[in-house]
Amino acid sequence: MDLSKITDVAVRQAIEALQAGDQKWYTFFTEHPMMTDDGNPVKFRSFFANALGKEIFLSIDRVENDGKNIYGNFKAGQWGTFPVFFKFHKNEKGKFERLDIGQDK
Numbered sequence: 001m002d003l004s005k006i007t008d009v010a011v012r013q014a015i016e017a018l019q020a021g022d023q024k025w026y027t028f029f030t031e032h033p034m035m036t037d038d039g040n041p042v043k044f045r046s047f048f049a050n051a052l053g054k055e056i057f058l059s060i061d062r063v064e065n066d067g068k069n070i071y072g073n074f075k076a077g078q079w080g081t082f083p084v085f086f087k088f089h090k091n092e093k094g095k096f097e098r099l100d101i102g103q104d105k
Contacts, residue, residue, distance in 0.1 A: 005060060008067030009090050014096070015060075015070065021053030029096045038102040051077065057084075071104050 006012040010028055017025040025048065035044040054077045059090070062071040064088070074084040082103055089098035 001057065001059065003060060004012070005063050006067050006070060007063065008088070010090070010094060010096070011067050011070065014088070015057065015086075017051065017086040019056050023052070025052055029099070030091060033096055036100045044099065 003012050003015055006015060014025060016022075016103065017028070026045075029044065033044045034051075035042050035047060037047065043102045050090045056075050057070075058075055059084040060070060060072040061083070063069065064071070068088045068090070070088075072084065073081060074097040076084070083105075085100070085102055085104045087100040088096050089100075091097040
């Protein structure tokens with residue numbers, strides 16, 4: 001899959017780590033990032049302890065917000081395959097302090 005359309009380098013590298021199921025994924029985030037799943041607060045580390053290495057983007061269909069909002073078809077393990085968004089929020093040091101994910105309409 002071509003990730004070159006993700007223009008924010010840190011987001012692209014984080015998505016590469018996610019796709020590979022690589023623990024490096026966590027290094028792109030602050031120690032305790034905020035996270036929502038379909039608008040509901042979830043614990044980032046607990047969520048990805050179950051998802052990393054099992055859940056992946058099948059396609060990147062759209063990129064917005066200077067490369068920080070990613071939309072595409074996603075394989076979400078036991079939940080099936082459906083369109084999603086990942087919205088990354090950076091702090092002043094360039095680390096992601098928040099991640100909003102959810103089903104795209």
